[in-house]
Amino acid sequence: xxxxxxxRAKVDGKEILKGLSLSVGEGEVHAVMGPNGSGKSTLxxxxxxxxxxxxxxxxxxxxxxxxxxxxxxxxxxxGLFLAMQYPVEIPGVTTMNFLRxxxxxxxxxxxxxxxxxATFLKRVRDVAKQLNISDAMLKRSxxxxxxxxxxKRNEVLQLAMLAPKLAILDETDSGLDIDALKxxxxxxxxxxxxxxxxxxxxxxxxxxxxxxxxxVHVLSEGRIVRSGGPELAxxxxxxxxxxxxxxx
Amino acid sequence: xSMAAEHRQDRSVPEAExxxxxxxxxxxxxxxxxxxxxxxxxxxxxxxxxxxxxxxxRWKYTDFRSRFGGGLGIARGGEGDALPDLFDGLKAHRVxxxxxxxxxxxxxxxxxxxxxxxxxxxxxxxxxxWLRPWLQADRSALESLNLAFMTDGVCIRVGAGVRVSxxxxxxxxxxxxGLMAHTRSVVLMEEGSELTLVEIDAGxxxxxxxxxxxxxxxxxxxxxxxxxxxGAMRSPGLAVRTDQAEVGRxxxxxxxxxxxxxxxxxxxxxxxxxxxxxxxxxxxxxxxxGEELNDITFAVTHQAPRTTSRMLVKSVAAGxxxxxxxGSVTVKPDAQKADSHQLARGVLLSTKAEIDQKPELEIFAxxxxxxxxxxxxxxxxxxxxxxxxRGIPEAEARSLLIHAFVSEVVSRLGPGExxxxxxxxxxxxxxxxxxxxx
Numbered sequence: 001x002x003x004x005x006x007x008r009a010k011v012d013g014k015e016i017l018k019g020l021s022l023s024v025g026e027g028e029v030h031a032v033m034g035p036n037g038s039g040k041s042t043l044x045x046x047x048x049x050x051x052x053x054x055x056x057x058x059x060x061x062x063x064x065x066x067x068x069x070x071x072x073x074x075x076x077x078x079g080l081f082l083a084m085q086y087p088v089e090i091p092g093v094t095t096m097n098f099l100r101x102x103x104x105x106x107x108x109x110x111x112x113x114x115x116x117x118a119t120f121l122k123r124v125r126d127v128a129k130q131l132n133i134s135d136a137m138l139k140r141s142x143x144x145x146x147x148x149x150x151x152k153r154n155e156v157l158q159l160a161m162l163a164p165k166l167a168i169l170d171e172t173d174s175g176l177d178i179d180a181l182k183x184x185x186x187x188x189x190x191x192x193x194x195x196x197x198x199x200x201x202x203x204x205x206x207x208x209x210x211x212x213x214x215x216v217h218v219l220s221e222g223r224i225v226r227s228g229g230p231e232l233a234x235x236x237x238x239x240x241x242x243x244x245x246x247x248x
Numbered sequence: 249x250s251m252a253a254e255h256r257q258d259r260s261v262p263e264a265e266x267x268x269x270x271x272x273x274x275x276x277x278x279x280x281x282x283x284x285x286x287x288x289x290x291x292x293x294x295x296x297x298x299x300x301x302x303x304x305x306r307w308k309y310t311d312f313r314s315r316f317g318g319g320l321g322i323a324r325g326g327e328g329d330a331l332p333d334l335f336d337g338l339k340a341h342r343v344x345x346x347x348x349x350x351x352x353x354x355x356x357x358x359x360x361x362x363x364x365x366x367x368x369x370x371x372x373x374x375x376x377x378w379l380r381p382w383l384q385a386d387r388s389a390l391e392s393l394n395l396a397f398m399t400d401g402v403c404i405r406v407g408a409g410v411r412v413s414x415x416x417x418x419x420x421x422x423x424x425x426g427l428m429a430h431t432r433s434v435v436l437m438e439e440g441s442e443l444t445l446v447e448i449d450a451g452x453x454x455x456x457x458x459x460x461x462x463x464x465x466x467x468x469x470x471x472x473x474x475x476x477x478x479g480a481m482r483s484p485g486l487a488v489r490t491d492q493a494e495v496g497r498x499x500x501x502x503x504x505x506x507x508x509x510x511x512x513x514x515x516x517x518x519x520x521x522x523x524x525x526x527x528x529x530x531x532x533x534x535x536x537x538g539e540e541l542n543d544i545t546f547a548v549t550h551q552a553p554r555t556t557s558r559m560l561v562k563s564v565a566a567g568x569x570x571x572x573x574x575g576s577v578t579v580k581p582d583a584q585k586a587d588s589h590q591l592a593r594g595v596l597l598s599t600k601a602e603i604d605q606k607p608e609l610e611i612f613a614x615x616x617x618x619x620x621x622x623x624x625x626x627x628x629x630x631x632x633x634x635x636x637x638r639g640i641p642e643a644e645a646r647s648l649l650i651h652a653f654v655s656e657v658v659s660r661l662g663p664g665e666x667x668x669x670x671x672x673x674x675x676x677x678x679x680x681x682x683x684x685x686x
Contacts, residue, residue: 048637051629076639088634092652098638101648106639141652158638 008057016042018222027194034219035241044170048082077109079165083155090142127160149180156187168199173207185210205237220245262318279372290385290395297389309572309604310543323427325349333419340417348399348429362407382464401433408438415444428458437471444474453482465493479507497523508535508677517546521555528557533657536569537681543572550583559590565601566681576608586616594624
């Protein structure tokens with residue numbers, strides 16, 4: 001599904017990722033944990049193709065394509081989704097219009113038919129209801145005036161509607177209280193499927209109590225320094241990053 | 249039709265060309281002696297000032313003189329060639345002003361009781377004492393030029409307490425090359441009346457023309473005017489609009505303006521809030537692509553206490569397009585508790601595009617609330633990335649964001665067919681200005 005080899009990337013001329021390798025198989029849930037400044041967000045932005053992230057070495061294969069050669073919209077159409085740590089506010093574009101445009105543009109890029117408007121509307125409403133997103137929110141400008149929790153739920157709504165093959169959750173737990181966290185985690189868990197993989201990027205183990213990963217990786221100074229099962233997350237929580245990183 | 253050919257003068261002195269043209273056509277222009285005298289006076293005023301140019305503060309960014317090609321004749325009606333207007337099929341009292349003459353207007357029995365529409369050409373043949381305050385020769389050069397050459401227009405009067413349910417729609421059309429139209433209209437609204445006025449300025453593409461229109465608006469106490477203007481002249485046509493409004497006690501002048509497509513479109517809006525608690529509310533959206541220039545220059549004077557003004561202008565410039573927003577607000581000593589805010593925002597879509605925004609504030613009262621804001625930038629890269637990361641290609645993402653940018657103005661129309669027509673027109677303009685020009 002996703003094969004990252006020896007990835008190196010710079011931001012503002014400074015090398016942040018220093019030879020990162022990671023492999024995610026179909027249907028697997030991987031967690032990448034790391035302290036502040038270890039390169040977590042850089043990894044997610046490099047995967048999604050954001051400008052200003054200079055890849056200086058290594059390769060990324062995603063579903064048998066050279067991901068780094070693709071534009072952000074092409075990556076999305078081929079099944080990659082990034083749930084952002086700080087979802088962007090877009091005044092004047094309603095959530096509903098945005099979702100419809102995204103779903104239809106992805107369908108167009110894949111040569112699939114456009115989604116029937118009535119079916120689309122029903123699906124959005126159903127998923128929104130599960131996530132406790134009101135009709136009024138769907139009609140409001142995207143993320144404008146949404147609380148932190150609402151923004152994150154809106155990311156999960158997009159995730160559900162776009163049905164990607166690989167979903168990257170970048171610090172989806174940040175700024176959420178426990179109820180909001182559960183709601184988001186339930187939403188994500190309901191989307192787990194044999195043909196869908198997840199890369200959960202987080203600082204804290206808390207989220208992994210709800211979205212239980214198959215594999216856990218520790219990111220430090222731009223490289224994966226240790227990998228293991230779900231128990232590694234608990235070990236990190238108990239002992240702190242410093243010991244684990246130094247031991248590695 | 250082109251009278252100008254016979255009277256063409258040295259191009260370096262376009263003013264002389266107007267003088268010669270005036271001598272040639274003055275006897276064919278409507279109005280008895282008092283009007284003729286006014287015209288001559290107006291021409292002199294124009295000759296003293298000349299065509300506006302960039303050394304004048306109010307025309308600093310819009311060098312009309314250098315863009316004016318000259319060699320144009322006076323449009324005085326003729327065979328109808330106007331296409332259906334953008335709002336074709338929607339219910340309205342329609343006036344067609346084609347080639348400088350009113351070609352079609354509702355008859356008295358088609359209008360609700362208390363509403364009068366007469367043509368300017370007809371009004372000028374009468375003593376028209378009520379009209380004279382609106383015909384002043386000394387205001388600005390292009391307005392004087394208009395007065396000297398005015399051929400037609402409409403005078404709309406709405407009686408006290410009359411609320412006109414259907415909009416009155418003025419469709420200005422100038423589709424033929426080599427012509428200029430100087431039209432002038434007046435809207436007088438008596439106490440407590442209400443009207444929606446819709447105006448479309450349209451022309452044919454590739455037509456070398458100049459539309460110079462003046463609109464005077466007077467709102468008595470409690471009157472409410474909702475005014476939508478769509479500037480849809482096409483390049484290389486030039487369009488200059490001068491609007492003067494006097495807003496009385498507790499009256500409301502609500503103005504929405506959209507413009508795109510002319511080689512030069514200048515909208516000069518002068519509003520005086522004469523009565524206590526009068527309100528002026530302007531929202532405008534402009535799109536300039538190619539080598540187009542879109543200019544809105546407004547001057548709002550708060551003369552009375554508790555008056556309010558709100559101005560929101562959004563400009564989009566692509567290609568080598570140029571947008572200009574100059575807004576000046578003056579608060580006179582008597583206008584205590586005046587409340588004014590102006591905001592200009594511009595989006596630049598190319599490195600060769602230009603946007604100039606100049607807000608000004610002059611306050612002579614001590615208890616007022618006045619503010620202004622101005623911002624110009626490219627589309628937000630974070631928003632672009634967010635949309636693209638969801639699979640929306642770059643061009644569509646850009647279009648979505650520009651839509652969003654102007655939607656604040658479009659949404660003022662309220663949901664419905666009028667709004668969708670304007671939105672559709674803006675879509676076309678957006679495609680045109682971004683299509684090949686980014």
